Amino acid sequence: MDCDTYIDRYLSAHVDGELSGDETRAVEKHLAGCANCRVRYAEERAVKAMVRERARRYETPVQVRGSILAALDAVDSGARAGDRAGHADRPGFSVIRRARLWLPVALAAAAMFAFVMLHGGNVPPAGAVPAFDSALERYEIFNAHFVPNVPSASPADISDAYLGHKMPGLLWNLQPSGYRLVGGRLERLDDGSLAAFTFYRGEEGTILCAFMKAHGMQMPEGATQIVAGHNYYKYKGYSVCLSYYPRGDFICVLVSRKTMPYFIQDILGSSL
Amino acid sequence: MALKGGTGDDRRKRFEEEALPHLDALYTMAMRLARNPDDAHDLLQETALRAYRFFHQFEVGTNCRAWLLTILFNNFRNGYRKTSREQPASTAEDFEHKIEIESMRGNHAESNPETLLSGRGMEQEVEAALGKLPEEFCEALLLVDVEELSYQEISGVLNIPIGTVKSRVSRGRAMLREALTEYAKERGIIRS
Numbered sequence: 001m002d003c004d005t006y007i008d009r010y011l012s013a014h015v016d017g018e019l020s021g022d023e024t025r026a027v028e029k030h031l032a033g034c035a036n037c038r039v040r041y042a043e044e045r046a047v048k049a050m051v052r053e054r055a056r057r058y059e060t061p062v063q064v065r066g067s068i069l070a071a072l073d074a075v076d077s078g079a080r081a082g083d084r085a086g087h088a089d090r091p092g093f094s095v096i097r098r099a100r101l102w103l104p105v106a107l108a109a110a111a112m113f114a115f116v117m118l119h120g121g122n123v124p125p126a127g128a129v130p131a132f133d134s135a136l137e138r139y140e141i142f143n144a145h146f147v148p149n150v151p152s153a154s155p156a157d158i159s160d161a162y163l164g165h166k167m168p169g170l171l172w173n174l175q176p177s178g179y180r181l182v183g184g185r186l187e188r189l190d191d192g193s194l195a196a197f198t199f200y201r202g203e204e205g206t207i208l209c210a211f212m213k214a215h216g217m218q219m220p221e222g223a224t225q226i227v228a229g230h231n232y233y234k235y236k237g238y239s240v241c242l243s244y245y246p247r248g249d250f251i252c253v254l255v256s257r258k259t260m261p262y263f264i265q266d267i268l269g270s271s272l
Numbered sequence: 273m274a275l276k277g278g279t280g281d282d283r284r285k286r287f288e289e290e291a292l293p294h295l296d297a298l299y300t301m302a303m304r305l306a307r308n309p310d311d312a313h314d315l316l317q318e319t320a321l322r323a324y325r326f327f328h329q330f331e332v333g334t335n336c337r338a339w340l341l342t343i344l345f346n347n348f349r350n351g352y353r354k355t356s357r358e359q360p361a362s363t364a365e366d367f368e369h370k371i372e373i374e375s376m377r378g379n380h381a382e383s384n385p386e387t388l389l390s391g392r393g394m395e396q397e398v399e400a401a402l403g404k405l406p407e408e409f410c411e412a413l414l415l416v417d418v419e420e421l422s423y424q425e426i427s428g429v430l431n432i433p434i435g436t437v438k439s440r441v442s443r444g445r446a447m448l449r450e451a452l453t454e455y456a457k458e459r460g461i462i463r464s
Contacts, residue, residue, distance in 0.1 A: 012442035016416055018423050047449045051417040054398040060299040064313050068295070068320045075324055076284060156310070 001030040006037050015044045066163045070170055129220050132235050132242075134189055135210040135253040138197055139238070143206055146199045148183025158184035158198060167196040168211045168245045168252070178202040210253045214244065217251060287327050294337045295320070297419060298344055304414070305348045319344040338425040341415070345429055401451035409444030416441050 001010075010027050013019050019027065031038050150161035155171050158181070163169035165186055174181070179200035189195050189212065196211040219242065223231040230243040241254040298319060302312040323330075323343050330339050402410050408430075415426045423441070427434040 008442075012445050013423070013438060015445075016423070016441065018438070043449060044445065047445055047452060048417050050398050050452065051402070051413060051448070052420075054395045055402060055414060055418050056300070056395075056399055057296065057418075058300045058303045060295045060316070061309075061313075064299065064316065065295065067313075068317055071317055071321055072284065072287070072324055075321060 001026055003030075003034060003037055006030050006034075007040060011040065011044050014041065015048055063160045063163045063169070067159065067169050070163075070168070074170065127220065127222070129235065131212055131217060131251060131253055132233070132240050132255075134195070134212065135208060135240070135255050136236065136238060138187070138210065139206075139208040139255040142185075142197065142199050142208060146182055146185075148185055148199075150184045150186055152181075152183030155181060161186070162196045162211070165194060165196075167194060168250050170245075171198055172200070172207075172209055172254075174200050174202075174207060178204070179207055205256060205258050208255045210255070211245065211250050212253065214249045214251045216249075283324075283327055287324055290330070290332075290336050291320075291323055291327070291340060294340050297337060298340055301341060301344055301414070301419075302348075304410075305344075315344065315347055318347050322347065335421065335425055337419060338421050338429055341419065341421070342429045345411075345431075397452060397455040401448050401455070404451070405444055405447055409440050409447065412437055412440035413444040413448065 006027060010019060010023065014024070014027050031041060148158075151157040155173070159169040159171055161184060167186065171181070179202040182199040182201050185197045185199070187195055187197060193213045193215075195213075198209040198211075200207040200209070219231050220233070223233055225232040230241050233240045233242065237257075239256045239258055241252075243252045244250070245252055295316075299312060299316050302315040302319070303309070306312040306315050319340065323340055326343075330336065402413070405413070411430065412426060415421045415429060416423070421429065423434050423437045426437045430437070432440075
């Protein structure tokens with residue numbers, strides 16, 4: 001073996017430990033008698049070591065890690081919803097990016113499998129639900145005047161801000177239904193717990209999404225419809241949708257003044 | 273039949289144990305490919321979700337990092353490649369030209385009487401040289417040197433024949449050596 005052959009054909013693979021037994025013996029025989037190639041081999045190793053040790057490495061930002069875990073949660077909950085209908089691992093879940101579209105996952109399943117229970121027209125209204133009252137109160141205040149208190153230039157900003165305060169980072173995408181995301185607010189409720197409010201405005205009205213601590217809350221009786229784990233209520237003249245967030249003991253309460261049939265139609269539309 | 277990566281209720285637990293420890297490696301590669309944090313985030317998230325959904329296809333005992341990187345590269349090729357990305361030098365001549373220009377700027381730390389073999393203080397130079405390598409050479413080098421994949425595994429990750437892996441690594445490392453030597457001369461680390 002001559003020097004050119006060694007350097008052109010074997011050097012890199014030699015350094016990378018990719019030579020066969022026969023090849024290794026041949027190159028070692030050459031190196032034993034060639035000082036120049038021994039230096040060349042040492043330099044090649046040095047270049048490899050430099051890349052290994054000095055190439056920049058990045059640590060996954062906490063928010064990114066958090067949103068990935070949340071996205072896995074969404075797949076888990078979606079798969080469970082799908083299991084019931086015999087469609088686990090539906091490929092369509094791949095449209096989720098950054099875990100910012102949690103709710104449509106379950107709702108997409110609903111639209112697909114039409115897993116809708118209608119209770120008819122004689123349902124008693126839900127009794128007093130403190131979580132609903134908190135959300136309704138904010139909804140009225142925000143309708144009059146909404147000022148975001150977290151960066152709200154994009155859904156990603158809002159999501160990052162929520163995650164930064166250990167709140168759910170997944171947001172409804174209501175754009176397809178004509179509801180523009182206005183912004184997000186983090187506020188403390190009367191009991192001192194943190195809540196995240198995301199406000200949407202469309203030509204026909206507004207929607208508030210409130211993430212609050214569940215505190216072990218049960219689904220109240222009196223739902224008018226149950227769509228893939230989302231319970232819909234007529235409550236004090238508002239349409240309210242309650243669901244459990246898949247991680248960390250949170251509930252999601254959606255409030256709108258729009259009547260329920262239109263509301264549901266819009267929400268379903270947002271998921272596809 | 274080979275053991276697979278898990279289905280049903282244990283999937284999450286096994287995914288967190290086997291796949292998530294490689295998240296930083298994936299994020300690093302995503303940052304290199306996408307070149308900005310937002311796109312890297314999207315690419316990483318898409319990769320993690322896809323890996324999770326198809327985790328039953330992962331064969332236990334094989335290299336999980338290589339499997340994840342395969343998904344990452346596939347995702348990148350299938351839609352995350354940004355036109356805004358700065359085009360790296362595409363030929364060896366361009367590459368050498370860029371290195372010359374870079375050296376002439378003289379924007380380096382103070383001279384240091386070390387040899388190229390020690391490479392101390394060469395962080396910026398390594399990054400600069402890697403950044404100017406033709407993309408496919410840089411990817412192959414990072415996969416073998418940083419991620420410590422075998423040529424066989426890289427062949428799978430990049431979907432290219434093993435002979436191509438070998439030549440890209442060899443060529444890329446030679447170019448890198450040349451560039452680093454230039455930088456080292458420039459800084460007086462080694463004499464011309």
